[in-house]
Structure formats: C-alpha cells, structure tokens
Amino acid sequence: MPTATTETKSGSDNDRPVTSKNGMTSDEYQLATLGYKQVFVRNFTFIENLAVSYSSMNFVNALVIMFGFAMATGGPQAALANWTMAGSLALMVALSMAEIAAAFPVCGGIYFWSYCLGGPEWGPFLSWVTAWFNWTGWITLVTGFAQGNTNFLL
Secondary structure, X not given: OOOOOEEEOOOOOOOOEEEOOOOOEHHHHHHHHOOOOOOOOOOOOHHHHHHHHHHHHOHHHHHHHHHXXXXXXXXXXXXXXXXXXXXXXXXXXXXXXXXXXXXXXXXXHHHHHHHHHHHHHHHHHHHXXXXXXXXXXXXXXXXXHHHHHHHHHO
C-alpha cells in the first residue's frame, strides 16, 4: 500500500494537494489504496460541475409538469408542503450518495458502489439490479417529462 505525506499548493483556481514523497496527488493515493490507478482526470470547475449536475437532475421539467396538478388539487399550501417534503427527502438521498461517493471515488459510480456495499456475495447481483433500475429510470422519466411538458405547452 502506498504511503504519502500531502501538502497543498496555493495560488491557482484548483488548489490540488501534491504529495512530497512519491509524486501522487491525494486522489491518486486514495484510488491506489482501493487498488486502482487514476485514468480519469477530474478537473471540472465549480460552474462546469454545477451545470452537469443541474442538467442531469432534470427537476425543472418536473416542476413545470406538476405545477398545474398541485394547484388544481390542493392549492399553494399543498404544493409548498409537498415540495418541501419531497425536497428534504431528495436532499437526504443526495447527502447519502455524496457520502458513498466520498468513500468510493471511482469511475463507474453507482454500479461500483452497489458492488462494494453488497460485498462479494451480493455485489454482482446488486450491481446488475442497479444498472437495470438506472436504465429503466432514464428511459421512463425522460420520456415522461417530455410528454408532460408537451401537455403543459398545448
């Protein structure tokens, strides 16, 4: 297992920690402890990362679709209560996923996380189930949002 002492170089937009003994960054060191070599360069700026996250969440379309339904069935108070509850639950899920991502920072994300959390016995099956749930979610949600927005516009 590699050993390293880290220090931080300041003065640039991306303050990247650099090791003093073996030349590995802290990211490379953490991946080496997991048995991987870093090949994916993670150098997104804050704005680029925000843009990718914002576009992949697709929550703006969901708000537009459900706005008319919420106002017709419960009014502004019900809409505020429901969006507050759903937002807080989504925040809990996001914080949980952030914690898992910090523990296993590798490419492949949710599939590798499922494998690690399931262990050697259940890991392959859980990765497979995660992949199918992810695929099904993207296929159904994107088309559902498109249909809902079309109905909203017409």
